[in-house]
Amino acid sequence: MTTFHGGQILGDQILKSGSAVFSATNPATGERLPGDFHEATTAEIERALRLAVSAQLSLKRIAPARRADLLDAVADGIDSLGDTLLDRAQAETGLPLPRLTAERGRTTGQLRGFAHQVREGLGVATTDPGDPSRTPLAKPNLTRVLRGIGPVAVFGASNFPLAFSVAGGDAASALAAGCTVIVKAHPAHPGTSELVGSVFAQAIETLGLHEGIFGMIQGQSHETGVCLVQQEPLRAVAFTGSFAGGAALFRLAAQRKTPIPVFAEMGSTNPVFLLPGALQARAESLAAGLAGSVCQGAGQFCTNPGLLVALTGPATDRLAAALAKGLSGQALHPMLHAGLRDAYVRGLEAAAQITGVERRVSGGAGAGHADARPALLVTTAERWMSESLLQEEIFGPATLLVICTDPEQMRSVAARLPGQLTATLHAEPADFDTVRDLLPILEEKAGRLLFGGVPTGVEVSPAMHHGGPWPATTDARFTSVGAAAVERFLRPVCYQDFPAEFEIGNSD
Structure with a gap:
């Protein structure tokens, strides 16, 4: 077993002159882990x-x-x-x-x-x-x-x-x-x-x-x-x-x-715009990919797709049903510590209490010490644009599906977005005119724009930009x-x- 000194590493010295100590906790079990770590003093x-x-x-x-x-x-x-x-x-x-x-x-x-x-x-x-x-x-x-x-x-x-x-x-x-x-x-x-x-x-x-x-x-x-x-x-x-x-x-x-x-x-909600042609062609496979991305690392990626935007219609209904099934079937994982899990639960509860927000997959706390269950919330574009709380990140395995009445309302949602790390578009050639309308708006909102895929992977590359406007x-x-x-x-x-x-x- 590794023995920890628990001090500050300052040059060739290990200093631990302060009396305040803390320890780490296993988020899966709640057990205290070996090692007492000293809070750094001003000196x-x-x-x-x-x-x-x-x-x-x-x-x-x-x-x-x-x-x-x-x-x-x-x-x-x-x-x-x-x-x-x-x-x-x-x-x-x-x-x-x-x-x-x-x-x-x-x-x-x-x-x-x-x-x-x-x-x-x-x-x-x-x-x-x-x-x-x-x-x-x-x-x-x-x-x-x-x-x-x-x-x-x-x-x-x-x-x-x-x-x-x-x-x-x-x-x-x-x-x-x-x-x-x-x-x-x-x-x-x-x-x-x-x-x-x-x-x-x-x-x-x-x-x-x-x-x-x-x-x-x-x-x-x-x-x-x-x-x-x-x-x-x-x-x-x-x-x-x-x-x-x-x-x-x-x-x-x-x-x-x-x-x-x-x-x-x-923070970033990393919006994913799902255009009609893409949903018509592959709603179920898109839902499967999104469910995995939402729950990757218990939803604790800064690029977690926390906001989905689609037009009303049968294809979007298929997406919502498949996504609900996919999220409900995900294995539970602990969040990094119980405090994060508790904040996740509070965020879900606050959003779900807003009139016009449907809790399609309830989410919340799991049975383990810091386990979190995935959640899917659904609302209208009008409600999303009128409630600033819905525009904030819920850190954890949750996503919010915002349903728009027409492409113009989808553009309005894009224009209302706060700064983001990423924005993703799923489209077929028939959707490309809408994509062209959205791109100038999204370029002002996000540091990385994706066509297809999910935003949770961030390639280490000279061409990568991992950043975005405030508050991202x-x-x-x-x-x-x-x-x-x-x-x-x-x-x-x-x-x-x-x-x-x-x-x-x-x-x-």
Whole structure:
């Protein structure tokens, strides 16, 4: 059995000076898991920032390839943990082993991908040669480069204990950009976080890098996160989680003496527009795919299809019947912790109490400690557009079918959408005129538009954009997945008329 130290990983030290401790709970059984984890103190958080600032200067002096070596070493270290990591992650999250195995591969693949990106060259310099003979004024020699923004705080996500956590895309892309990183581990999986954080510490020691390049703190109180964001040396925050949490950090960062950006990925209902031709041709198969997507990971994907939009008619009736059957037949899985399951139940109850909302599949709590039963709600477009609560995400295995009277009303629903991570269209050639009408609207609403399929898969690709307008994220211009994720943590600097001896632009 793995023994956990339960402290903060700060450089080459493990600190646990605070008296407040917490533990993890198995969401499938409710049992307390081994390990007492210490809430980070203010002094420990301040030490983490001092180390990060010192290491930031060190990062500027080493070759970019050394950062790449670190990312590769962490990927190798995660692989070497083997079943120890997967077993603890499963115990803390209730997620099935095949899902966690795939997520581990995604995590190490991201790390190695960013390492390759660093070696290939990040932020290629742009030079505009000077011309001293230009009149009436000499033209200066200008070189524009991109540099790491500085120390970054990363808040681990509850629903991805590996890929959006200690060594996930936020931390990996910040390190690739040349930033030091302090991770606030998620309290639902502190043991998993400690295992991965220890891999970081070992890799840094083995490579002889500055101890402050990476740090990790534990904590379950809001005050710990607040204290971290309020540290003046911090230069950016990355967050994946609820709208309430992301919005609170966004406001907090804006109120600092030195405001800093918060790159938060928050809520999204990920609408799926099901046009008549597609439903007529394959209502039942569409329902089967959607039922699986809604329930994937107990509905805890940020790209969960929580809103379905269709026109009234027999084909939509077929979809609703098949979807109800498909959702009712799904195996029950625990949510990540009982608090999330309880919030899911409250969200369902609030939506179902609205006049004009039919609870076609009731959903709610299952028999297990944190089990959640899938739900299907049905309402009209008029009711959906008049009730702001129905436009909000219900985090969990639930979806809402909104029935429109005609294509114009479908366009009105699209126009009323808040910002989204994704929007999906299912159509046949006979529907393409409606698709053309919807696309300009949806392009304003979502960061990724899908034709066919389901939105729950997010490919790690240079062409991926995983983001969207508020409230899906705090800045629609940036992605948290793919090669472009590093752009969040890079800052342009222009050098003018520097002698060639300084080799400006020869490294990132």
